[in-house]
Amino acid sequence: MTGGKTVLRVPSRRHWPRGLAILHEDRDILVVNKVSGLLTMGTDRVKQSTAYYLLREYVRKGNRKSQNRVYIVHRLDRDTSGVIVFAKTPDAKRNLQDNWHDFSKVYYAVxxxxxxxxxxxxxxxxxxxxxxxxxxxxDDSNGKLARTGYKVLNQNDDYSFLEIALLTGRKNQIRVHLAEKGHPVVADKLYGIKEKGKLALHAAKLTITHPWSGARMTFEAGLPSYFSDLIDVGSSSV
Structure with a gap:
């Protein structure tokens, strides 16, 4: 037991679902690091190549009749990498979503x-x-308030490396705000420049209150290596 919750032993890498690294698992939550290019949840055209589908199969452990499930709490864009938390019970999902505004979400972007x-x-x-x-x-009657804090950690002749505090959680919020400031995220084909490479946006740190124990928990995922191909990111890379 840790902090009043049963922590399950994280399986070895060879048992991780494709495109996901398991950061933490207990009876209430499952926290993963998602790669760029993987949807969080399905669409009309894509059903199986999603974090939700892969984790549902993971908790079933090959048993199609298993009652084990995962529940979507929040989402990352397909091309954004980083930390996502899934609930393993309806009560945990409800608790996390009801308190989502109190949690800390830190991103990195180039x-x-x-x-x-x-x-x-x-x-x-x-x-x-x-x-x-x-x-x-x-027009506040037509839109929803979105607030994004940022700090420049490093810059070179071409790029700036930012730490970002996501203070609200609107669709594409970080990408829109930075693009409208004239500094689109690298490889953002929707709001920025159509260029080769992966979107340089990463959900690096998520701090939540555990839905059962009440413990404050922080989960971190190091930066993908392609960030350091663009700029010196110091000790943030893996």
């Missing part, structure tokens, strides 16, 4: 150009257009 303000807060109302892209609006 963006184009050099930002004039090295630390700041971007705030706007985000709305969704007919093309399903998000955009900022001054």
């Amino acid at each position: 963006v184009h150009g050099s930002m004039d303000l090295k630390e700041g807060l971007i705030s706007s109302y985000l709305a969704e257009g007919k093309n399903f892209k998000m955009y900022s609006t001054d």
Whole structure:
């Protein structure tokens, strides 16, 4: 027992679902590090190549009649890598979602150009257009408040490396805010420049309150190696 909760032994890497690294598992939650390119949940066209499907099969351990399940608490965009928490019971899902605004979410990003303000807060109302892209609006009746804090950790002639505090959780929020500031995330084909490579946006740290024990827990996932191909990221890379 740790902090009043039963912690399950994390299996060896060879038993991890494809595209996912298991960071923590107990009877209530399952926390993973997702690779870029993997959907969190299914779409009309993609059902099986998702984190949800792979983890559902993982907890069933090959038994199709198993009652074990996972429940989606939040999501990352397909091309965003990093930490995601899934619930293993309906009560855990409800608790996590009800308290989501109290949790800390830290991201890292590499963006184009050099930002004039090295630390700041971007705030706007985000709305969704007919093309399903998000955009900022001054009309608070048409959009939802989105707040993104950032700090420049390093920069070179081409890029800036940012630590980002996600203060609200709107669709594509970080990508939209940075693009509208003139500094799109590297390889953001939707809001930025159509270029080769993987999206340089990573959910690095998530701090939650455990839904059963009440313990404060922080989960971290080191940066993918392609970040350091763009800029010196110091000790944040793996």
